[in-house]
Amino acid sequence: MFSSDLPTFDPIDYGIRLIEEERRRIARDLHDGPAQDLTNISMRLDVVQRLLQTDTEMAMNELSRTNSRIVAAINDIRRLIYDLRPVAIDEIGLVSATVELCRRCERDWQIQFEVTADPGAAKGLLPARQIALYRLIQEVLQNVKKHAQAQLVTVTISRVSSRLEIEIKDNGKGFNPSEVPDGHFGIVGMRERAAYLGGVLEIESTPGQGSTIRILVPIEQETETL
Incomplete structure (x- = not known):
């Protein structure tokens, strides 16, 4: 079902491209998040410094708001560090790791998550492949946060015969997949990741009706490595 339309991958070339893609993503997240926040904080502190000479009460109010921005920037940096940590897939498995990821996203992003997961859905899938799938799920959820303007995300992990099915559905603004420019939303990269896993x-x-992304991966009793 899957193999006929799959592109041919050079594992070394794909691995290098994947590393460079991750570096670009991290640089983009740092630039769009903490770097811009810290620049804004620096500007606001200049305002506070001037206000202290003329309006102490307004200065204190601005200082309180600036402190909130500092806390938010710290949380963003902590999230980036957390995302870079190795995932203990071999200890807790893909399903448990994904459930925990959704809980953390719900807490940090103030977006409601509903998760339905079969605990044994990924049984038989090598840890290396489970990690790759986990990173793909992370990328999908990051795109939901950045672009969808959703209030609810539904994540379903199930197993149908020898296939693992992961569905991520949001009630956001949606888009027309046929009109998305190459690279936008990371669609090309996400499809390549899924294809690399077979x-x-x-x-x-x-538009206006949300989005649904399904990741379908065959599962066999694997002994090979990626």
Whole structure:
């Protein structure tokens, strides 16, 4: 079902491209998040310094707001560090790691998550492949946060015969998949990741009606390494 439409991958070339893609993502997240926040904080502190000479009460109010921005920037940096840590997939498995990821996203992003997961859905999938799938799920959720403007995300992990199915659905603004420029939303990269695992990534979305992304990966009793 999956193999006929899969591109041919050079593992070394793909691995190098994946590393460079991760570096670009980290640089982009640092630039768009903490770097911009710290620049804004520096500007606000200049305002506070001037206000202290003319309006102490307004200065204190501005200082309180600035402190909130500092806390938010610290949390963003902590999240980036957490995301870079190795995932103990071999200890807790893909399903448990994904459930924990969704809980953390719900807490940090103030977006409601509903998760339905079969604990044994990833049984038989090598830890290395589970880690790759976990990173793919992370990327999908990051795109939801950045672009969807959603209030609810539904994540379903199930196993159908010898296939692992991961569905991530949001009630955000949606988009027209056929009109998305190359590289936007990371769609090309996400599809490549799924294909590298022998699977496919499907997208259903309509402007104003949210989006659904499905990751479908075959599972066999594996002994090889990636």
